[in-house]
Amino acid sequence: MVMDVKKNFHQTHSKVAVITGANAGIGFTLAERLLKANHKIRLCLACRNYDKGQAAAKALKESSPDVDIWVVLLDTSSVESVYAASKAIKERYDHIDYLYLNAGMMKVTGVDWHYFWKGLFSSRVFFMFTTGEGLLKQEDNVTNDGLQNVFQTNVFGHYVLIKELEDVLGNLSGKPDGTSQLIWTSSSASLEHKFDIEDFQHKKGNDPYSSSKFAMDVISVGLNSRMNKFNIFSHAVCPGLVMTNLTYGILPQWFWTLSLPLLWLLRFFVPSMTSTTDNGSEALLWLSQQNPSALDPQSKFLSEVSVLNKPFVATKQMNIDPDKAERLMQELDRLDLSLRARYKK
Numbered sequence: 342m343v344m345d346v347k348k349n350f351h352q353t354h355s356k357v358a359v360i361t362g363a364n365a366g367i368g369f370t371l372a373e374r375l376l377k378a379n380h381k382i383r384l385c386l387a388c389r390n391y392d393k394g395q396a397a398a399k400a401l402k403e404s405s406p407d408v409d410i411w412v413v414l415l416d417t418s419s420v421e422s423v424y425a426a427s428k429a430i431k432e433r434y435d436h437i438d439y440l441y442l443n444a445g446m447m448k449v450t451g452v453d454w455h456y457f458w459k460g461l462f463s464s465r466v467f468f469m470f471t472t473g474e475g476l477l478k479q480e481d482n483v484t485n486d487g488l489q490n491v492f493q494t495n496v497f498g499h500y501v502l503i504k505e506l507e508d509v510l511g512n513l514s515g516k517p518d519g520t521s522q523l524i525w526t527s528s529s530a531s532l533e534h535k536f537d538i539e540d541f542q543h544k545k546g547n548d549p550y551s552s553s554k555f556a557m558d559v560i561s562v563g564l565n566s567r568m569n570k571f572n573i574f575s576h577a578v579c580p581g582l583v584m585t586n587l588t589y590g591i592l593p594q595w596f597w598t599l600s601l602p603l604l605w606l607l608r609f610f611v612p613s614m615t616s617t618t619d620n621g622s623e624a625l626l627w628l629s630q631q632n633p634s635a636l637d638p639q640s641k642f643l644s645e646v647s648v649l650n651k652p653f654v655a656t657k658q659m660n661i662d663p664d665k666a667e668r669l670m671q672e673l674d675r676l677d678l679s680l681r682a683r684y685k686k
């Protein structure tokens with residue numbers, strides 16, 4: 342009997358990918374590339390703006406008219422939106438193969454050019470271009486749920502989404518050989534010293550973005566400890582520096598366009614200068630083609646690019662303490678419970 346179910350699953354199952362923040366930038370290009378690699382894949386574009394989501398679906402259907410693309414409204418900065426989106430997703434799919442936790446934001450109010458020029462002629466130049474550390478003046482605000490916006494948008498909204506979708510992930514979906522990959526769009530700006538578990542929302546610091554990206558890496562490791570036994574695997578990716586609405590929020594598009602030759606030159610020393618969403622999405626696509634159980638749960642996968650503009654995937658060891666990861670997840674579980682008590686009475 343079990344054999345029959347397994348056989349049936351292989352024969353009838355088209356892969357399902359859910360991508361948050363899929364209407365633009367890296368998420369949108371990833372959707373295009375997943376479709377190119379497997380035209381039978383079923384795509385769910387989880388977007389906070391329904392019109393933008395529909396426009397993205399329309400653009401994707403232009404090159405592949407027969408594909409199964411569906412838009413769901415999801416704002417990761419609101420737990421009620423996450424609950425509603427998860428319910429709709431579970432009504433449509435009985436198993437998710439790839440859950441891309443990609444939506445993200447940072448609010449930059451200025452660039453510290455003084456620090457930039459000083460850094461340019463110092464030994465920290467490579468680190469500065471890779472991580473952007475110390476260069477960006479950021480701000481954050483509080484969401485309607487009472488949480489720090491960058492933390493909730495980038496991290497917590499996705500954590501709640503995973504919890505809500507648990508019963509369509511891995512073998513918890515009832516498919517004996519069902520496997521799921523959780524793929525986080527992290528960043529080279531993920532810096533351990535910017536994260537404090539006592540202040541995991543980063544209420545007090547001045548680099549909420551780096552803190553949120555490090556929290557992601559920690560959670561990814563923690564999820565592997567908790568969920569690998571259910572065939573659920575989690576990995577974090579760094580797309581490099583990519584020209585998208587996020588970078589156009591830091592400096593105007595014309596500036597980046599003028600800087601492109603410089604960014605290309607920098608590739609001799611800094612392979613994370615991926616620049617295009619095609620290059621930046623390389624590791625995200627690559628992960629979907631791997632056997633996740635063979636990947637090291639402590640590895641981070643980096644989209645990088647050669648001087649000849651050829652993208653490739655590099656790996657980096659994270660060395661995150663699993664106990665620390667479990668502690669952070671327990672904090673998030675507590676927060677999750679308190680919000681559920683508020684909204685799901």
Ligand SMILES: NC(=O)C1=CN([C@@H]2O[C@H](COP(=O)(O)OP(=O)(O)OC[C@H]3O[C@@H](n4cnc5c(N)ncnc54)[C@H](OP(=O)(O)O)[C@@H]3O)[C@@H](O)[C@H]2O)C=CC1
Pocket residue numbers: 361362363364365366367368387388389390393415416417418443444445446494526527528529579580581582583584585586587588
């Ligand atoms: N660009 C870069 O250099 C790098 C980017 N990253 C990460 O890549 C990911 C994608 O960003 P990128 O493509 O660059 O930037 P974009 O701004 O182009 O894309 C971000 C996506 O996230 C969505 N989004 C933002 N806030 C929310 C929210 N509250 N709920 C749901 N969706 C939301 C945006 O929706 P909308 O269009 O409605 O704003 C958009 O679809 C982010 O996590 C970012 O941190 C990591 C390293 C480098």
Ligand SMILES: CC(C)CCC[C@@H](C)[C@H]1CC[C@H]2C3=C(CC[C@]12C)[C@@]1(C)CCC(=O)C[C@@H]1CC3
Pocket residue numbers: 452457469470471472473474476477527528529530581582588591592600603604
């Ligand atoms: C002449 C220009 C190339 C100078 C640009 C200086 C800085 C604005 C940038 C240098 C490194 C960049 C960087 C990011 C933003 C812009 C820089 C600070 C990110 C923080 C963007 C978001 C990420 O996730 C990681 C990026 C690391 C590098």
